[in-house]
Amino acid sequence: MDSNGKYEQQVVWAVVPTDIGPLMLAATREGLVNVVFHATDAVRDKALDRLASRLGTAPVEAPGSPLLAEAIRQVEAYFAGRRRDFELPLDWSLISGFNREVLRELASGVPCGTVVGYGELAGRVGQPGAAQAVGVAMGSNPLPVVVPCHRVVESGGGIGGFGGGLETKRQLLALEGVLPEPLF
Template identity: 50%
Template sequence: MRPVELAGLCPAEPADLGRLRARLASASAEQALLDVAYRVVDSPLGPLLAAATPEGLVRVAFAVEGHDSVLQSLADRISPRVLEAPARLDPVARQLDDYFSGRLRRFELALDWQLSKGFRRTVLEHLATDVGYGTKATYGILARLSGSPGAVRAVGTACATNPIPLVVPCHRVVRSDGTAGGYRGGAEAKRLLLDLEGSA
């Protein structure tokens, strides 16, 4: 990484920027000025952006979604007070690592559902609680669980717009003919996750 040049100032080294970012994150947390903290976590699916508010994990994003675009969306929809604060996401990073290594079958994280409203949120809440590790559910089954058996297409939309994939496991939802269907992280990511859970 190239040092950052500021007009009339000495170049800043990456290590100095990292220490400054950590100090800003700490001061922001102490003064309740940080509304959205984020970090990037390495995974077998590529880099994952994890973002949290004081209420809980609010967003997990794949690289194909464009992390900069996701951060801008969080600033627009939640608050412009967004800062890279890796320590705030340590529990998320640990659980993701444990999940990908096969040691974790159910995430135990506080979730902030503010990016999902109405029926979409109902669908995702059922998905998080009723479709366990290593199992699959069809869009139709999830529609019935959510109280609207005819809303199969709306269930598909809820899954496609799930702001917290992996933790809220929309990769476990398949078509009625057993084929995988779409996935926010891409078809290969969905296949990898189903293989990981032994349900492919």
């Protein structure tokens, strides 16, 4: 506790090697707060600076932390094909409003092996004309992979955009059986 009797925010992080490259996972006492693609040293350091400024405390590297242990286990099981969906406490403090509403619906309502269109997801949260705003929400997702923005596609059959890059989106959808595995 700090001098005012309030619990200080604790943020811990670790980098996990995966089939789509290194992922940085960060957690608070509330739950997993951030997942960052392509977590090379430079990308990781920039993400840690962003987290420190948003959460008001410097994240600490702690791969053995109980706050991260289950998230690491589930991410590793997911990429090994032993887990289809995540069952983790999530800290939604990095996102609010419409974006949070859309991402919560995505997390609870679009299971592994399925996809949803941007417009359909907008309709599910009561904003049927907000397909573009859903795209913005996907781009601001602080918890990709765990909150599966890769499962949101264009209504005409296109793959849509993806913050982690289209090849990463294709790999995740192939892992989930939505797309065929690449031939080479």
